[in-house]
Amino acid sequence: MNTNQILQNIQKHISLSEEEKKYFISVLEMSSVNKRQIILRQGQRCQKLYFVESGSLRAYNINDDGKESTIMFAIQDWWITDMNAFINQKPPLLSIETIQESSLVYIDFKTLEDLYIEIPKFERFFRIIFQNAYIREQLKVLDNISSTTEQRYLKFVDRYPKMLEKITQKQIASYLGVTPEFLSAIKKNRSS
Amino acid sequence: MNTNQILQNIQKHISLSEEEKKYFISVLEMSSVNKRQIILRQGQRCQKLYFVESGSLRAYNINDDGKESTIMFAIQDWWITDMNAFINQKPPLLSIETIQESSLVYIDFKTLEDLYIEIPKFERFFRIIFQNAYIREQLKVLDNISSTTEQRYLKFVDRYPKMLEKITQKQIASYLGVTPEFLSAIKKNRSS
C-alpha cells in the first residue's frame, strides 16, 4: 500500500508526527477497482469517504424520470463520496463509479469520527477540505449562472483535458446539464 | 452586546470554558444595520464573516449582462459572507445586503486565523459549519436538477415563510433563477 501520496496530500495542510502518521495509516483501507465499477449505489448505504490515489471517478444522480446528472468528477488527490449520505447517515442520492481503473484509499464514518478525537489536527484538515469544497460549489453555481452552455463546455474541456479521452460525450452532457443531442448540436455549430 | 445567542449557536457543536468564551467574545465586533443597506459590495474587499443575530440578508451576484442572481438568504443564526473572497482574499463576486433591519456579529479574516490557533476547538466548529454548507449546496444543486421551477417556488415558499412578507417577487425570481415575468406567469397558472 502506497501511503505516501495520501500523507503528502494531508501534509499540504497539517503536519503529522511519525506516530500520528502511523496511527492514521492504520485506520485506512484501500482497494483497487476496475474501470466502470460502481462503488456506491444510489439508495444503498454510504459509509466511506474515498481518496483517489490514481484513476478517476464520477458521482451522478438519476432522478425519478430516469434522467442522469453527473454532479462531480474526481481525479488524483481528490476526496469523494455522497457527503450528505456519509455525514448524516442518510440513503445516498448519488451513485459513484470509476471511469478508469482506480486505486482508492478510504475511511469509514465511525473511524473518521474517532480520528477527530484521537488527532484533533484532522479537524483542521477537513475544515480546509470542506471549506474548499463549499467554495468550489459556490463558484460552480456562479459560473453556471453567467455562462452559456457552449462556454461551459469549453471551460470543461479546458479544465479536465485528460479526462476527455476517458469519458463519453453523454457524460459530459450530463455534467453540463443538457441532453447529448444538444451537446452534439453545439459542437456542430462550432466547427462550421 | 448580546453575546448569548452566538455562544449558544457555537455550543451546539463545541463546548467552551469561561475563559474561552471571554476570549472569543473579545475578538468579535458587532453592528446594527438598517434595512436595504449593502454591507458587502461586489468587487470591493471582503474581510468579514458575519453571524446573523437578528434580521435577514441576501447575497447576490450581478453578471456582465446586468442580470442579478440571488445566491443565498441568511436568517437568524446563519453565517454569511462571500466565502471565496473571504478565505482566499479575492475580490468578491457577491454583494450582500440586509433585507430587514439586522443585528450582525462579525469577525475578520486575520482574527479568525488567530482564533484557530488560540482555540483549536474552533477548527471543529467551522469544520462542521463548512461541512453543512457544502452539503446544503450539493442538495440544492440536486434539487434544481430534479424539480421544475414551479416545484422549486413552492418549496421556497414552504421553507422561508417568514421571509415572503419582506422580499419582493423579483428577488424570489432571482433566487429561483428565472425572470420576474416568468414567475408571475407561474403564479397565474397556479391560481387558475
Add this chain to the structure above:
DNA sequence: CGTCTATTTGAATGTACTCAAAAGCGGTGG
C-alpha cells in the same frame, strides 16, 4: 463479425426569455 451503445441529424415541441406596455403599490413632498 455482430451486437450494443454512443453520436449525429432533423422535425416538432416546450420552457423560459425579451421587449414593451399597462396596471398596481408604496413612499414622499407639497
Add this chain to the structure above:
DNA sequence: CCACCGCTTTTGAGTACATTCAAATAGACG
C-alpha cells in the same frame, strides 16, 4: 391627505434555447 414618482408586478406577443422522439450512422468491444 392626496398627487405624483419610481419601482414592482402583470400581461401578451414574438423569439431563443433546449428537449423529445425517431431514425440513421459510427464506434467500441467481446
